[in-house]
Amino acid sequence: MRTDKKLMEIYDSLLGYFGPRGWWPGDSRFEIIIGAILTQAISWKNVEKAILALKAADVFTEDKILTVSPEKLADIIRPALYFRQKARKLQVTMDYIRSRYDCDYDLMFSETLPVLRNDLLSLWGIGEETADSILLYAGNYPVFVVDSYTRRIFYRLGMVDENISYRQMQQFMQNKVPPDTAIYNEYHALLVALGANYCKKSRPDCLNCPLDQFCNKLKIMQENYRGE
DNA sequence: GCCCAGGGGGCTC
């Protein structure tokens, strides 16, 4: 691995513009894991509502999530959308954490990265992005979290293929960014900030992106897009 | 009315 200058320039530009994002929102590893599941395919503000609802209903421990009925749990997390599926995902994951580790997160995150990642991926409802979010943000493992923004942004910058796989995109980042959990943490959060505000799916242009270096490159991509 | 949110499961071929 050697650090790629361009990737770090992008990181520095984003950090300078947006500032540290303070991720992951959440006061505990338990709360980070809950948030990682609830945020699937939705924005964070809806997750906040659902987490507040869980706290208000006094259903915010591993045991209590496993005790309430799936229907009741789904009703509580309704603001997070896909609530029936996500209720099941929360219970599946909490059951795993309780039965395997007795809710001991120090024990859980003392597992080796490949072992814990495989275990998480075997759970119903935990895919690669959610597993890696848990590993990085709750477990401090040096894994780069890839999401739709990551692929879209680097595709529009002309640096990766449009349909690059999750693993390929992750390897791309991990081969170019030093394996520092603080940087991986911040980089992903910054890409989400850029993507959500200036890199919409339906808009191949830059949406007045504040960063000149992005703006110019995205305009080039826009020209190519129109030319197709 | 249409698009889209910090994905993932399940099915088909």
Add this chain to the structure above:
DNA sequence: GAGCCCCATGGG
């Protein structure tokens, strides 16, 4: 493995 559909709702 790629390409679909489903889950589900509110805000811009």
